[in-house]
Structure formats: C-alpha cells, structure tokens
Amino acid sequence: GEAFMSRRCLVTGGGGFLGRRIVEMLLERGESVRILARGDYPELAALGVDCRRGDITDADLVSKACRGCDVVFHVAAKAGVWGRYEEYHLPNVIGTQNVIDACRSSGVGRLVQTSSPSVVFSGTDMEGVNESVPYARHYAAPYPRTKAVAEQLVLAANNDSFATTALRPHLIWGPRDNHLVPRIVARALSLRRIGGLNKKVDCVYIDNAASAHILAADRLEPGSQVAGKAYFISQGEPRGIWDLVNGILAAAGKPPVEKTIPIWAAMSAAAVMEGAFGVLGLRREPRLTRFVVHELTTAHWFDISAAGRDFGYRPEVSIDEGLRRLAEWFRLGSN
Secondary structure: HHHHHHHHHEEOOOOOOOHHHHHHHHHOOOOOOEEEEEEHHHHHHOOOOOOEEEOOOOOHHHHHHHOOOEEEEEOOOOOOOOOHHHHHHHHHHHHHHHHHHHHHHHOOOOOEEEOOHHOOOOOOEEEEOOOOOOOOOOOOHHHHHHHHHHHHHHHHOOOOOOEEEEEEEOOEEEOOOOOOHHHHHHHHOOOOEEOOOEEOOOOOOOOHHHHHHHHHHOOHHHHHOOEEEEEEEEEOOOOOHHHHHHHHHHHOOOOOOOOOEHHHHHHHHHHHHHHHHHHHHOOOOOOOOHHHHHHHOOOOOOOOOOHHHOOOOOOOHHHHHHHHHHHHHHHOOOO
C-alpha cells in the first residue's frame, strides 16, 4: 500500500554480494534506500540510492546513517575462515552493537540482521535441524564465534518498541558472487573429495537469500511472530556437497572434482598449514583449514519451515535454475 511504498531502508554492507541484491530488490518495489558501505558505488547512486561511505565500527557514522530510517538490514560483516579473533570481533560484534545502539537512538523500529548457520555448527552432522538447536559450545574459527555473539545481541535487543530478527542464510551463491564461487573456481584443479564423502548440504541462491530478508522485514514489528527470533534460510533441497561444487564448476566450464584424499591426511595438512601461517604471522588464508575440513565432511542442511510459516519464505529460484543463470553469467564475462 501507500504507507509501505514510502518505507525508508538502510542496508549496511549495501555494496556487497547480498547487500546489493537486497538494495536492488528494494528499489524494484519503489522503496527509499540508503547504504552504508566501505567503498564507493556510483552505479547505485545513479539509481537513486543514498550512498554513505564508512565503517560500521564508527559509532557516530552508523548513528547518522540510521537517522530517518524505518528499517535497517544489517548485512555488513567480516567473513572468512582464517585470521585473528580481534579482526572479526571489531566489525562483527562491536559493529553490530553500534547498529543496535544507532537504531534505538534514532527511533528505527525494525532491524533484520544477516547471521549464519555456523553459529550452531559444532563439527558434527546437522541433518534437518530446526531453530531449536542450541548455539555451539566451541567454534573452530573466529567468524562463527563472533557471529554467534552478534546474533544474540540482536535478538536480546528485541522489545515492545524495537523489533529485531536474525536470518541464517547458508552458503549464498550466484552471479556476482565474490566469495564462494570464485574460491571454488580458482581451486578447480586442486580440489579433492575428502574421505570420498559426499555428505548432503543445503545452500541458498542469491535472489532467494535477498528475498527472505525483505519478506522478514515486511512481517517484522513489535510483538509479531517474527520478532526476537532467528531463522534458517536455504533452498530446502539438500544435495551432495560435491554435486553442488561440480555444478558450479560446470557452470564455469571447469572439470568436476573426482580425486580423493583421506580425512586424516586432509586434517593433518590443515593443521600444518595453520601452524605455519600462525608462526609466520601470515594474514592471508591457508589453502586448507580444519574448519573447512569439518565443513566438507559433515552434513549440514536445515528445516526451513519456520521461515515459511512466519513470513512466507519460499525459494523461488531452484538450484538447477540458479546454475543455469550462473553459467549464463560466466558466458557473458562474469560482470
């Protein structure tokens, strides 16, 4: 309706893979959009987006960005599987607290945070679990540890005047992906099936992930079914992890992964690499870490019925259609 169309939205990390798709979808609906991002995005400004440059660790800047907004999509975060804890704590925990504080001081009524299923991953199979599964007791990397703290901060902030929710999209991929897809393609010739396993995992195509955020925001208000809750977001069609990897490689015109390596060998190699990188103080990511070995040798797929029940989430783009779109993107030059 008319009131809906006049909603003013802030997207932190609005220039990134997920953030930008959320921005585009909001614009398609006629919404007023502002972003807070560390880079310059003249192509978004040309579309009418109010682009603010800065970091979410700057509390004053975040406060100014939130002013006049009705809903905030907090997407910005530091992702990765390697690095010092402090490098993740500052943007993921302090940055999220800055967003919460800014929303409160600016009178923003709704906050949708992008979390991660890794906040509940403890290194064992997770097959069809729902949101009742507890947070992990131990984390093998700083990213899931800090995202778990951030998610709990967001959900604890929910009250009678400020509605919050957290979404846990799993393995987002698609055209313009600057993280998962390029990593897989770059390592096409060196990838190995660890232990010969092909455990089932689920993922989420970029359009579905972005749509979930907007659907959640539409239903989010103080006292609503969505307020104060976290939700798994995925395709709802788990497949063997190497089937998914090989689908992405095929879209990029690369050969499938067929060679294998024993689990013990992969874990030993990961431990050696982590130790060497730690001693040498290298900040770039090792080719293999123990966290990645666990991810590649365990099942992780989720019950997404709560998102469907509470805010109408339905994956509209299937994996096969997403792979077709990805192949077309590669064919046109990956721009």
